[in-house]
Amino acid sequence: MNDGLRLAVLLTDAFGGFGGISKFNCDLLDAFNASAQVEHVTVLPRLIPDKICGLLPESMVYDRMASRGKISYMRRVLSHSFRDSIDVVVCGHANLLAAAWLMSRLRHTKLILIIHGIEAWQPPRSKVLASLFQSVDFVVSVSRLTAERFSSWSKFPLEKCIIQPNCVDLTRFESAPPDEQLIERYGLKGCKVLMTLGRLALKERYKGFDEVMDVLPSLIPRFPNLKYLIVGDGQDRQRLEEKAKVLSIGDHVVFAGKIPESDKVAHYNLADAYVMPSSGEGFGIVLIEAAACGVPVIGSIVDGSREALLNGELGQLVHPADVDALVKAIVGILSHPGERRRSPLLDTFSIGSFQGRVDHWLKLVSQDVVEQSVLAHA
Amino acid sequence: MCGIAGAFSYFRNAAPVDGNIIARLNDLQKHRGPDGEGLWSSDDGKVVLGHRRLAIIDTAPSGAQPMTDASGRWVITFNGEIYNYAALRSELEQLGCILRTRSDTEVLIQVIATWGEQGLLKLRGMFAFALWDNLERELWLARDPYGIKPLYVAQGADTIWFASQARPLSVSVPIRTTRSAAALVGFYLWGHVPEPFSWWEGIRMFPAGHVQRIKAGASIGKPHGYKLIEDAYAQQPSRALLPGELHDLLFDVVRHHLVSDIPVGIFLSAGIDSNVIAALAAETGARLRTITVAFDEYLGTSNDEGPLAEAAAKALGSDHVTVRVKRDEFDTLLDDFMAAMDQPSIDGLNTYLVSRVAAQQGLKVALSGLGGDELFGGYPSFWQIPMLLRMGRLMPNGGPVGRGMQNLLRVFPAMGSSPKLAGFISHSGSLERAYLLRRALYLEGELETVLDQTWVSAGLEELDTAAMLRQTIKPLLATGGSLHAQISALESCWYMRNQLLRDTDWAGMAHGVEVRVPFVSQHLIDGLGPAISSSRPPSKSDLASCATGIPSEIRLRSKTGFTTPVRSWIAKVRGSEPRGLRGWAARIHRRFRLID
Numbered sequence: 001m002n003d004g005l006r007l008a009v010l011l012t013d014a015f016g017g018f019g020g021i022s023k024f025n026c027d028l029l030d031a032f033n034a035s036a037q038v039e040h041v042t043v044l045p046r047l048i049p050d051k052i053c054g055l056l057p058e059s060m061v062y063d064r065m066a067s068r069g070k071i072s073y074m075r076r077v078l079s080h081s082f083r084d085s086i087d088v089v090v091c092g093h094a095n096l097l098a099a100a101w102l103m104s105r106l107r108h109t110k111l112i113l114i115i116h117g118i119e120a121w122q123p124p125r126s127k128v129l130a131s132l133f134q135s136v137d138f139v140v141s142v143s144r145l146t147a148e149r150f151s152s153w154s155k156f157p158l159e160k161c162i163i164q165p166n167c168v169d170l171t172r173f174e175s176a177p178p179d180e181q182l183i184e185r186y187g188l189k190g191c192k193v194l195m196t197l198g199r200l201a202l203k204e205r206y207k208g209f210d211e212v213m214d215v216l217p218s219l220i221p222r223f224p225n226l227k228y229l230i231v232g233d234g235q236d237r238q239r240l241e242e243k244a245k246v247l248s249i250g251d252h253v254v255f256a257g258k259i260p261e262s263d264k265v266a267h268y269n270l271a272d273a274y275v276m277p278s279s280g281e282g283f284g285i286v287l288i289e290a291a292a293c294g295v296p297v298i299g300s301i302v303d304g305s306r307e308a309l310l311n312g313e314l315g316q317l318v319h320p321a322d323v324d325a326l327v328k329a330i331v332g333i334l335s336h337p338g339e340r341r342r343s344p345l346l347d348t349f350s351i352g353s354f355q356g357r358v359d360h361w362l363k364l365v366s367q368d369v370v371e372q373s374v375l376a377h378a
Numbered sequence: 379m380c381g382i383a384g385a386f387s388y389f390r391n392a393a394p395v396d397g398n399i400i401a402r403l404n405d406l407q408k409h410r411g412p413d414g415e416g417l418w419s420s421d422d423g424k425v426v427l428g429h430r431r432l433a434i435i436d437t438a439p440s441g442a443q444p445m446t447d448a449s450g451r452w453v454i455t456f457n458g459e460i461y462n463y464a465a466l467r468s469e470l471e472q473l474g475c476i477l478r479t480r481s482d483t484e485v486l487i488q489v490i491a492t493w494g495e496q497g498l499l500k501l502r503g504m505f506a507f508a509l510w511d512n513l514e515r516e517l518w519l520a521r522d523p524y525g526i527k528p529l530y531v532a533q534g535a536d537t538i539w540f541a542s543q544a545r546p547l548s549v550s551v552p553i554r555t556t557r558s559a560a561a562l563v564g565f566y567l568w569g570h571v572p573e574p575f576s577w578w579e580g581i582r583m584f585p586a587g588h589v590q591r592i593k594a595g596a597s598i599g600k601p602h603g604y605k606l607i608e609d610a611y612a613q614q615p616s617r618a619l620l621p622g623e624l625h626d627l628l629f630d631v632v633r634h635h636l637v638s639d640i641p642v643g644i645f646l647s648a649g650i651d652s653n654v655i656a657a658l659a660a661e662t663g664a665r666l667r668t669i670t671v672a673f674d675e676y677l678g679t680s681n682d683e684g685p686l687a688e689a690a691a692k693a694l695g696s697d698h699v700t701v702r703v704k705r706d707e708f709d710t711l712l713d714d715f716m717a718a719m720d721q722p723s724i725d726g727l728n729t730y731l732v733s734r735v736a737a738q739q740g741l742k743v744a745l746s747g748l749g750g751d752e753l754f755g756g757y758p759s760f761w762q763i764p765m766l767l768r769m770g771r772l773m774p775n776g777g778p779v780g781r782g783m784q785n786l787l788r789v790f791p792a793m794g795s796s797p798k799l800a801g802f803i804s805h806s807g808s809l810e811r812a813y814l815l816r817r818a819l820y821l822e823g824e825l826e827t828v829l830d831q832t833w834v835s836a837g838l839e840e841l842d843t844a845a846m847l848r849q850t851i852k853p854l855l856a857t858g859g860s861l862h863a864q865i866s867a868l869e870s871c872w873y874m875r876n877q878l879l880r881d882t883d884w885a886g887m888a889h890g891v892e893v894r895v896p897f898v899s900q901h902l903i904d905g906l907g908p909a910i911s912s913s914r915p916p917s918k919s920d921l922a923s924c925a926t927g928i929p930s931e932i933r934l935r936s937k938t939g940f941t942t943p944v945r946s947w948i949a950k951v952r953g954s955e956p957r958g959l960r961g962w963a964a965r966i967h968r969r970f971r972l973i974d
Contacts, residue, residue, distance in 0.1 A: 003961075004965070004968050033971070034972070036972055038968075039968050054832070055559065055830075056830040057830075058562055058833060059967070061827065062830050083827075084827075
């Protein structure tokens, strides 16, 4: 049994966080914990928005002091750089690359960058920061689309990018009868339900809420009991509420607000169709979650959603600007409900598959580390 | 010495036990008893007992287990040896007891049947057993006072499960076996999982010196102590040993430990402990077979135990074998070693190597000098801890000098020195804390550098280390026991019990070798207790004087224990940092993190 890797992982948020990136990070840390290549992980989270519940993976130290602000973060980066034994630095987000780069230089380690989506599609404004991307040894991308866009400006070889799509707990996300209490709460009795789940953030107007709301007036005459369930919250909510009034669809749009992770499955199972004609999704884990619950899915052809839906195998793909295509897709699903079925192709997004991919690139990194160590002692 | 397993669905309307689970446990414990296998089930299927046999006393089929007594009332599955079984047998026969076999197992049944719990005090040996009383519909579980033999227990809603090893239980029984925070933190604190915890939540070690009686249809109750080692230390009045007394005590103990129907080997090193055992064994007239493990790495150096042990063996006239272990042999053994480890431990490799050699020599039983350092003040802790406590009185933790020194040491850890240096002030205020400093792999304040704070706080709370350490020395404090005796008690009940005895059991059993430990004897500590507490406690020099003919080089040797280069082999160098024992602990943890 050879030595395992000691990782330092810098990320935006994971445990105690929410959203797609946070979830990816939690899954990644769980995968490190379950990997035979990893001995120990020190995590520096930039944020811990919510209380962390339960016990964390046992191979990990989660440095909560790092989340107390920018200065605290840098202080903790330096502290770990000087005190810890580190073999590899993993940068969980391009915004943290400067700190990760510093740590990897101080410890003379390999540097892995994880790219999720929109944050890596364009170069940073600062030329200094842009140059740091040249020092990255490995790039792990959540989607091929993001890898392509990243490669085109950074010149990091596309063939060297490792694709690591997000995963879904397929034992948890399953088809189930709609929850009567939720139907009551949202007033969905006897209704056909379209659903989108995501942050209603000002900066993230790419989710497709507007696109769905825009086609509702043309769908309602055909489906008078149609409701659009928007699950999530954020600063953009007020504008969307106003928009619903302006379009006179206020009675047909339900804002569920932010829901806990544990309620997600019940919410997906309320939907007759999950619709997300987005333009800025790096991956779109929610599409897989909905598909795992047997909900028919409509995603976007222009962003990472295409890969999440396996180029149309797991759901329909539309261009977010193509109103007719969107309407046709929705009508098609609502007119022919069919049985709730789950595609076996979803297995590629299982936790087991995720683990397998992580083990694979950790092995590559590990071999690199060993070679470097041998050379250093030669 | 064997492997036991079983279950009792004690709850009133509980379903019968699934016998396949016990059969599986038998299979997983095969290495402990390659000579035979047994499975017994009660008529209603609510009690199932399993056994894997290593035949040492009464090797005939009549010695097979689980064993039922002549009346059919009692059924036992037992792991261990009752060394005074012959004398107990005579006593029982005089009371009219009829014994069918020549085994110590049957004697054990009759001891309990005749004298009940008081019978446990009459036993001289090492044991963990489950005994079913079909008349009272009651299951007895018991373990020897030192805890030489293991007994792990898992409690379900209406069933209690038990086995000799924790890992087989964790994969067989239908209970929740998530990671125990106390075990995880305990491992980093001590280098082993301290009793009563196990690596898996829901599985616990049955306490040493305790017995539990579970009646069918009743609530399960708790084990209660029948003999605690710390009480033996608290005997008063203290008094120095009389001339010849130590020799007589040790001779009696060694003679008892040689009781066997098959040849008994002796692990012989260049240390006083094993040499005294060998010399006393020679005095009994037994034919000696001695084994020494030596390392190529030490050839020609003062660390090489081979030549000294060979000289001693020659003087004793024993049938001796020195086996040399090479570095690359160690590397190939490592995987097997890890696979055999029952629970995470940073030690055990020495016993594993020497037991392997014993097995290759065709031996199933061997005597070890384990326990000598605890009784005769062989460890550095016997002088380090008093010194630490004296310094603590001069520089109290709460005082300005103490605080200042601590801060200084925290900011400027002395280059190349132990990471625990900064802890010497914070841990010099009491014996418990000084002992923890002496034995800890990581101090409490350092744990958050390797484990998340959620684990650390949950684990430390559950472990309640200071209070548990205090519990051990409580009887001695109550009777004015000396500091030396308190240290001896702590070393016996903590380091020896949790590290040495545990490792000796699984590492020996991995090769089907029963390792017997003459110095770890309740009879011996009963005899020595008052002397250990006296102003003149027995020393290694006194021990050496018990046996004639020990070469002076051995007598004068300052090293204790069986020296191996294993530490340097396992301290892998990565970059420019030697990783040492902490790095090894991380590797062991990684292995055990992944086996679930």
